[in-house]
Amino acid sequence: MAADRRIFSLLEVTKSIQKTLQERYTSSFWVKAEMNKLNHYVHSGHCYPELLDKQNNKVIAEMKAVLWRDDYQRINQRFISILKEPLKDGIKVLLQARIQFDPVHGLQLWITDIDPEYTLGDLEREKAETIAQLKTEGIYDRNRELPMPLLPQRLAIISVESSKGYADFRKIIQGNAWGYHFFQMLFPSILQGDQAVTLIIQQLRTIRKVRKHFDAVLIIRGGGGEVGLSCYNNYRLAREIAMFPLPVYTGIGHATNETVAEMVAAFNAITPTKLAEYLLQRFHDFAIPVRDAQELLSDISLKLLDTANQEFRSHLRLFRSLVEGLVKSRENEIAASTTVLGQQAKHFLRLQKEELRHLEKNIHLLDPVHTLKRGYSITRVNGKAVQKLADVNIGDHLVTQVFDGLIGSSINQKKES
């Protein structure tokens, strides 16, 4: 046992360390680190973050920190307004801190400020990396290149029963004035914050098993504000959506930049309401040509029948007018013939009459009486006029006719002259 040895109490040691550190670290400084755990205590409002430094995914430095309630609230507000994300586990931070050493609590960083811009840059980087990775793998456009279902009618919906966005969506879909029918099945999930990544992926994998019953998957969120959406930039979730065998439609409801999940989805609507309207529009796109076809068929049928009818009627008119013309012209011909015939007949009769008169006159002149009057006579034997010697024989009885009577005689001689 050495008599000269000096014994310190533990407090003296810690006080000495405390004093040395206080003299060495007189002011605050900026530190970049990964905030592995925020460790926010709701009751006290203080946080006891667990800070890490990593190299190749290996922890190479670790330190505890403290973030007092008022500082936490101020910083968290700035994060929400700038990043649209609260302070949370697993983000990279640039923080302003002082070294503190407490005899009881040991060494820790007392955080007085955190620069949201640094974390924002980191989130942007994560988003860019997710996009780049999906493109490298050649799957960035895969969901968008799936054939569009003609009618997105059977919907697998990833949402929360109580979500306002989901209620808005249902109101439009269910009350649609055209009677369009949708089959909807809800696959409940948290839709923002870190847990959303795992839960949405789980539900997508469930839906994948029964995908033949669905035309599309809808991710619907709304009424949740703008905070906690960086989960939609997560590589694993974006990849699951890009690779999903059915078209994924997103209606996440926010005004800031599109997330990667929305970019790779087959269709992205700004809000659940717009998504519902899009689906109805797709139904219209189907229903309208069907209705037009119906009208066209009815119109064209009527028109064709009408044309045929008109053609028939015009043929009929033409036929009638031809027939009437023909009849008329025949009638005219007959009338003309009748006139000619009348005239011809009259003329002919007159001629006949004249000829008769002429004949009558001739006949009168030829009457033998006139000849007899002039001294001629007719001699007959047995009633036949005697013209030559051979007609008579000696002894024949002759009857001679003269103008005013008959003379009987007998032949006693014949002599040629």
Place this chain on the structure above:
Amino acid sequence: MSKNMNYAEAFEELQAIVTEIEQGEITVDELAEKVKRAAVLIKVCKAKLTATEEDVNKILKELDGAD
């Protein structure tokens, strides 16, 4: 005509008939046949707009079996 005719096929065939008619090379006699066919197709399409045969319970049962 199958009762379970795919509505997408019905839609496509209907569009084809419409195109044919619009191009105007169809006689009154052909038209009667086309109109009859189109009426069936229109019925299939319209029915699809207002009904599905999916059933949540059936899908849940299928999921139970898959796990």
